[in-house]
Amino acid sequence: xxxxxxxxxxxxxxxxxxxxxxxxxxxxxxxxxxxxxxxxxxxxxxxxxxxxxxxxxxxxxxxxxxxxxxxxxxxxxxxxxxxxxxxxxxxxxxxxxxxxxxxxxxxxxxxxxxxxxxxxxxxxxxxxxxxxxxxxxxxxxxxxxxxxxxxxxxxxxxxxxxxxxxxxxxxxxxxxxxxxxxxxxxxxxxxxxxxxxxxxxxxxxxxxxxxxxxxxxxxxxxxxxxxxxxxxxxxxxxxxxxxxxxxxxxxxxxxxxxxxxxxxxxxxxxxxxxxxxxx
Amino acid sequence: xxxxxxxxxxxxxxxxxxxxxxxxxxxxxxxxxxxxxxxxxxxxxxxxxxxxxxxxxxxxxxxxxxxxxxxxxxxxxxxxxxxxxxxxxxxxxxxxxxxxxxxxxxxxxxxxxxxxxxxxxxxxxxxxxxxxxxxxxxxxxxxxxxxxxxxxxxxxxxxxxxxxxxxxxxxxxxxxxxxxxxxxxxxxxxxxxxxxxxxxxxxxxxxxxxxxxxxxxxxxxxxxxxxxxxxxxxxxxxxxxxxxxxxxxxxxxxxxxxxxxxxxxxxxxxxxxxxxxxxxxxxxxxxxxxxxxxxxxxxxxxxxxxxxxxxxxxxxxxxxxxxxxxxxxxxxxxxxxxxxxxxxxxxxxxxxxxxxxxxxx
Numbered sequence: 001x002x003x004x005x006x007x008x009x010x011x012x013x014x015x016x017x018x019x020x021x022x023x024x025x026x027x028x029x030x031x032x033x034x035x036x037x038x039x040x041x042x043x044x045x046x047x048x049x050x051x052x053x054x055x056x057x058x059x060x061x062x063x064x065x066x067x068x069x070x071x072x073x074x075x076x077x078x079x080x081x082x083x084x085x086x087x088x089x090x091x092x093x094x095x096x097x098x099x100x101x102x103x104x105x106x107x108x109x110x111x112x113x114x115x116x117x118x119x120x121x122x123x124x125x126x127x128x129x130x131x132x133x134x135x136x137x138x139x140x141x142x143x144x145x146x147x148x149x150x151x152x153x154x155x156x157x158x159x160x161x162x163x164x165x166x167x168x169x170x171x172x173x174x175x176x177x178x179x180x181x182x183x184x185x186x187x188x189x190x191x192x193x194x195x196x197x198x199x200x201x202x203x204x205x206x207x208x209x210x211x212x213x214x215x216x217x218x219x220x221x222x223x224x225x226x227x228x229x230x231x232x233x234x235x236x237x238x239x240x241x242x243x244x245x246x247x248x249x250x251x252x253x254x255x256x257x258x259x260x261x262x263x264x265x266x267x268x269x270x271x272x273x274x275x276x277x278x279x
Numbered sequence: 280x281x282x283x284x285x286x287x288x289x290x291x292x293x294x295x296x297x298x299x300x301x302x303x304x305x306x307x308x309x310x311x312x313x314x315x316x317x318x319x320x321x322x323x324x325x326x327x328x329x330x331x332x333x334x335x336x337x338x339x340x341x342x343x344x345x346x347x348x349x350x351x352x353x354x355x356x357x358x359x360x361x362x363x364x365x366x367x368x369x370x371x372x373x374x375x376x377x378x379x380x381x382x383x384x385x386x387x388x389x390x391x392x393x394x395x396x397x398x399x400x401x402x403x404x405x406x407x408x409x410x411x412x413x414x415x416x417x418x419x420x421x422x423x424x425x426x427x428x429x430x431x432x433x434x435x436x437x438x439x440x441x442x443x444x445x446x447x448x449x450x451x452x453x454x455x456x457x458x459x460x461x462x463x464x465x466x467x468x469x470x471x472x473x474x475x476x477x478x479x480x481x482x483x484x485x486x487x488x489x490x491x492x493x494x495x496x497x498x499x500x501x502x503x504x505x506x507x508x509x510x511x512x513x514x515x516x517x518x519x520x521x522x523x524x525x526x527x528x529x530x531x532x533x534x535x536x537x538x539x540x541x542x543x544x545x546x547x548x549x550x551x552x553x554x555x556x557x558x559x560x561x562x563x564x565x566x567x568x569x570x571x572x573x574x575x576x577x578x579x580x581x582x583x584x585x586x587x588x589x590x591x592x593x594x595x596x597x598x599x600x601x602x603x604x605x606x607x608x609x610x611x612x613x614x615x616x617x618x619x620x621x622x623x624x625x626x627x628x629x630x631x632x633x634x635x636x637x638x639x640x
Binding site for chain 1: 505508509510512513515516518519520522523524525526527528529530531533534537
């Protein structure tokens with residue numbers, strides 16, 4: 001009986017097999033003013049719960065700082081958002097319409113989520129300029145890449161970003177020969193080229209001097225508004241500087257949210273003090 | 280003009296193409312001199328040089344994936360051998376009635392096995408144009424399927440190397456079997472002519488030499504075109520920071536797949552030109568050791584330069600010919616010593632000697 005129905009279905013002339021539909025990525029919808037929804041996420045590695053029932057919402061255009069002791073699950077959370085790790089349970093949505101758990105890393109990147117690694121990761125054997133060039137949001141099909149040509153507009157955009165990240169003098173140098181701090185900046189520049197809607201920044205000021213830190217803070221603040229920025233950081237001074245008086249700070253602990261609020265509220269939260277000072 | 284743009288900043292490539300152009304003109308001329316002339320090049324040497332050029336083309340194809348994409352392939356000999364087998368099948372079909380058993384259609388080994396008709400996959404191979412297509416298509420298809428499976432499941436590094444090694448080993452075992460219809464462990468040999476020209480004739484050998492030189496030049500320019508395009512930069516990006524490339528939205532597996540397939544096609548052409556010049560193709564061409572040797576050529580010549588791979592292949596194969604005729608027992612020790620010395624003193628290979636402070640990619 002069911003086989004007959006299957007046969008009928010196949011014979012149906014108007015039928016189109018689902019795998020024949022081109023996967024049209026849904027467009028980003030932030031009508032509720034929330035850009036990222038993480039709900040009930042859990043993931044464990046060999047029995048260790050790296051993320052445990054995590055709920056987190058990032059508003060459109062917000063600058064959010066996330067702090068937490070080592071092993072709190074900050075990097076794992078970024079891995080889930082960018083598609084590197086699949087959670088055991090829970091959901092992750094980008095806007096109202098884009099389900100991140102169904103996509104792989106390149107698809108998520110093309111949808112508008114950029115990521116900066118903890119350790120600066122640039123293409124060491126390419127010039128600074130080429131690093132930025134490859135980060136441009138463009139057609140990513142192999143044959144389009146093969147025949148791609150740089151337009152004047154794109155070239156201007158690269159110069160503009162080089163100016164912002166202060167590497168104008170080093171344009172043709174190999175990225176591998178830059179200092180640690182310069183690599184951090186180059187990587188941020190690559191994210192700027194990408195023009196993501198959501199920027200995930202993992203410990204951006206590690207290994208930076210105080211001056212460089214201040215410049216980084218200024219840059220990240222100037223980015224918020226147009227982009228949503230999520231910064232994971234250990235350096236409390238830097239977080240205080242970034243969060244200012246009215247931005248939200250989230251404290252992660254053992255894979256879930258321990259506290260959320262302004263910097264002052266969080267710092268005076270009893271649970272947070274316990275975790276950080278080990279009372 | 281467009282071609283010049285490809286090698287404008289590539290000193291080594293300019294020298295290589297210049298030398299090839301000189302060889303294409305000079306070698307046939309010197310070969311045509313009377314044998315007692317001081318500058319005469321014997322036909323035997325011409326064929327040997329032609330063989331070296333096909334091996335150089337093979338090394339070039341390995342450098343494309345190893346040097347620029349970071350895929351250490353230890354099985355590229357498989358694509359080379361497949362191209363060679365297709366050419367071998369064409370040459371077998373050209374023998375016709377001149378075989379030992381005089382069968383008008385079946386090659387000798389099939390008569391010997393008491394087969395009464397050609398297997399289906401031998402059909403059409405008496406046509407050169409069809410063989411020429413398959414020479415590119417068969418290695419390309421195998422590389423595409425293999426690559427699609429391996430790269431999609433994100434096999435990389437030493438694991439991928441081992442799988443490529445297994446691929447060529449499996450093919451070797453398969454081709455050793457008589458039932459496969461490729462001549463078993465004797466392979467395909469005793470060829471008579473190609474495109475109607477006798478393979479024994481001096482002119483044919485010179486022609487094959489010229490064809491090999493042209494193929495090497497074309498292969499070089501094609502590889503160079505890929506490397507110089509934005510795709511070449513993406514290749515280097517994938518080689519040095521694969522996850523960064525992924526988070527920038529590049530489908531790393533597709534980039535690897537297409538370049539790997541292109542490289543296998545070049546290797547197939549090299550194999551097809553190699554076979555008529557050495558006069559035989561047998562399953563030993565699939566042996567894993569051969570594929571490892573190619574990697575040694577590239578390492579000695581210098582990775583990620585393209586012309587370095589060519590120089591390395593020519594140098595090592597010339598040394599091999601010299602040693603195996605003069606000091607046969609010493610050859611393997613000499614090869615080992617060359618490899619160790621180059622690794623210690625010339626980490627960038629022979630190419631490193633010529634390379635000044637150009638922006639290395």
